[in-house]
Amino acid sequence: MAQLIKLASCTGEPRASVIFVHGISGHCYDTWRKNKHSEVDADPTFWPRWLAEDVDGLVIYTLAYEAPVSNWLGTAMPLQDRAVNIRESLLNQLGADEFPITFVCHSLGGLMIKQIVLDLKEQEERRPEARKLLDRTQQVVFIATPHTGSRSATLLQHLSFLTWPTSTARSLVANDPGLRKLNVSYRGLADDRRNRLSHRVYFETLSSTFGTIVDEASSDPGLHSDPVPIHGDHITIAKPDGKESDLYIGVRNFIASSPPSASRQTYVIVKPVPKLPAQRRGNLVPLLIRVAVLVIVGAGVARLGMDLFQSAPVQSSIDELTFASILVAVSDDNERIRIAEIRYHRKLDPGERQMVAGMRSQFVAAPTLTAGEQKTIAGATTPAALESVLSGLDSRPCNGSPQFVIKNERLTCQTGAPILMMAAAGSGGPLVSREAIVFHSSGTDGRIDNVLRWFVRESKNASVHLLVARSGAVVQLVPFDKQAFHAGASEWKERNLHNLNRYSIGVMLLDSGKGDYTPEQLETVRGIVRAFKAVQPAIGIVGHSEISLTGKTDPGPTFPIEEIRGL
Numbered sequence: 001m002a003q004l005i006k007l008a009s010c011t012g013e014p015r016a017s018v019i020f021v022h023g024i025s026g027h028c029y030d031t032w033r034k035n036k037h038s039e040v041d042a043d044p045t046f047w048p049r050w051l052a053e054d055v056d057g058l059v060i061y062t063l064a065y066e067a068p069v070s071n072w073l074g075t076a077m078p079l080q081d082r083a084v085n086i087r088e089s090l091l092n093q094l095g096a097d098e099f100p101i102t103f104v105c106h107s108l109g110g111l112m113i114k115q116i117v118l119d120l121k122e123q124e125e126r127r128p129e130a131r132k133l134l135d136r137t138q139q140v141v142f143i144a145t146p147h148t149g150s151r152s153a154t155l156l157q158h159l160s161f162l163t164w165p166t167s168t169a170r171s172l173v174a175n176d177p178g179l180r181k182l183n184v185s186y187r188g189l190a191d192d193r194r195n196r197l198s199h200r201v202y203f204e205t206l207s208s209t210f211g212t213i214v215d216e217a218s219s220d221p222g223l224h225s226d227p228v229p230i231h232g233d234h235i236t237i238a239k240p241d242g243k244e245s246d247l248y249i250g251v252r253n254f255i256a257s258s259p260p261s262a263s264r265q266t267y268v269i270v271k272p273v274p275k276l277p278a279q280r281r282g283n284l285v286p287l288l289i290r291v292a293v294l295v296i297v298g299a300g301v302a303r304l305g306m307d308l309f310q311s312a313p314v315q316s317s318i319d320e321l322t323f324a325s326i327l328v329a330v331s332d333d334n335e336r337i338r339i340a341e342i343r344y345h346r347k348l349d350p351g352e353r354q355m356v357a358g359m360r361s362q363f364v365a366a367p368t369l370t371a372g373e374q375k376t377i378a379g380a381t382t383p384a385a386l387e388s389v390l391s392g393l394d395s396r397p398c399n400g401s402p403q404f405v406i407k408n409e410r411l412t413c414q415t416g417a418p419i420l421m422m423a424a425a426g427s428g429g430p431l432v433s434r435e436a437i438v439f440h441s442s443g444t445d446g447r448i449d450n451v452l453r454w455f456v457r458e459s460k461n462a463s464v465h466l467l468v469a470r471s472g473a474v475v476q477l478v479p480f481d482k483q484a485f486h487a488g489a490s491e492w493k494e495r496n497l498h499n500l501n502r503y504s505i506g507v508m509l510l511d512s513g514k515g516d517y518t519p520e521q522l523e524t525v526r527g528i529v530r531a532f533k534a535v536q537p538a539i540g541i542v543g544h545s546e547i548s549l550t551g552k553t554d555p556g557p558t559f560p561i562e563e564i565r566g567l
Contacts, residue, residue, distance in 0.1 A: 002082075002089040003028075008052035008060040015057030016100045016138075018255060019090075020048050023107025023144075024168060028064035031106055034239045047240055047248055048104075054243070055256045059099075067108060069169045076166035079108075079178075083115035090116070094136075095129050102139035102255050106238045107214065108168065110145030111179070114186040114221075121189055138258065141200045141251055143230075144237050146214040147183045147221040148461060149174040174218070183221060190223050200254045201227040202247060205550045208233040216488050216550065217461035229489055229550040325420055325473050326393055329369045330377065333357040339377065342386045369393075397474050402527035406535050409479040411466065411528065421476040424463035428483030428501060435495055435503040436540035437532060438487055438547065439525075439561070440464065441517075441554040442510045461485055464506035466528065472520030474528070480505060489549040492542065500547050505532070515558035522560065529567050541565045 022031040030036040124131035203219030213234035398413035486506030
């Protein structure tokens, strides 16, 4: 059950209620404090009570509900069901109050409140108490909320038999359609109520043990509030070091700004914090069944190990963007799927099959292979044979001589042959002006299959104009007169510009995370820069690290940026 716990109140008539809502695997007390092993009443790091001390007239609550990440740890309702459960608890426990409400949400808690607000809007015509609670909801603070999902949740889903994710965790996979619908619907509601409902958004900038849980793009709900970077990982971001921390000051000032404070003296009445019962564990029978199956599987791993090793895919000598360049040149849809399945040594999932089948129509002026080349590829039926054929094909841009021009907002060879282009899933409005080229590195192992799939199929909030592979191959994702979402929170002091997405071209180089750029990559980069300087000599050349406000370090010291500037 959901339980609303009052932490502090005041004498006289309150000005507002503040409700703290924790996330998945969170805790109604421990999420909001650094010293979780001490008694809450005596813990000076428990920052919900700082607000009661610093802002007159607040009633402070924390919401307790069960949301374990794995069924090994307990059971959890689906997100929508839990939202209904919490909604009814709020209506029952706050129905008699009149003053405004601020929700301070961490991670999943933000998704929960978005769903609740949408439910209240849907019910306002037939339930007066729903309309009243909706109207009282005037501020929402999102702290590291995965508005479009989390890659960590996707990993849990891939390893679902071992991790046994709860239904709540399964709903948080990156680019889940349900989350996308939730985000779009909430943006519409927030826009309709923009004079009555305001927001603050904060995102993590450090990686935890399991990497970045909610990246900058997913943390941005697309509301009328610029996301603010906080120096912390997914857990520590909700545990400010003190009253001087950026998060606490920002939340405190946001809450204090509305409604205006009356000129009265109040004092805080701190209520004793009740003890909470331990979370219920999952059902014993399915747990025992899972353990037994894992034991059986583990016993067979050693016997199967050699077979698995022998059936491993052939190590490829060509990168994935080169492969994509060859693949799109194959004219038959089914043949492209066959080649991809041989290449990846597995059956493609339905979404991948659809992408590969339709990729030729998504490229502008898709190239073709000669009849002889297509016949040779068709004869390859094993990974080794296919690798031998593909590695002998030349898919370098402009026949290996990257001399480009900018034509119709496209990167084009001087010969007139267009560079491959596939539309990114996410891009913005018209570019305000073209002040700079911002260079990024992928920080991956140099493969582009996941990167390209992410940009084209999945990411609505991150994109670049150009991707450059280690082979020197290049693909365009966004026309040069439109904004790509590559710079994030950014400032270029040299020209006094903020939000560089509106003023720059984003170019990403695929590397192994070590800045080991190839000569072929850098030659393509030089060709790109010369093409832009030919039409705009004063265009600036900057690295992501030079303009980022979130501590980005790419493209790193091995990228020859001074030489590139001097071209």
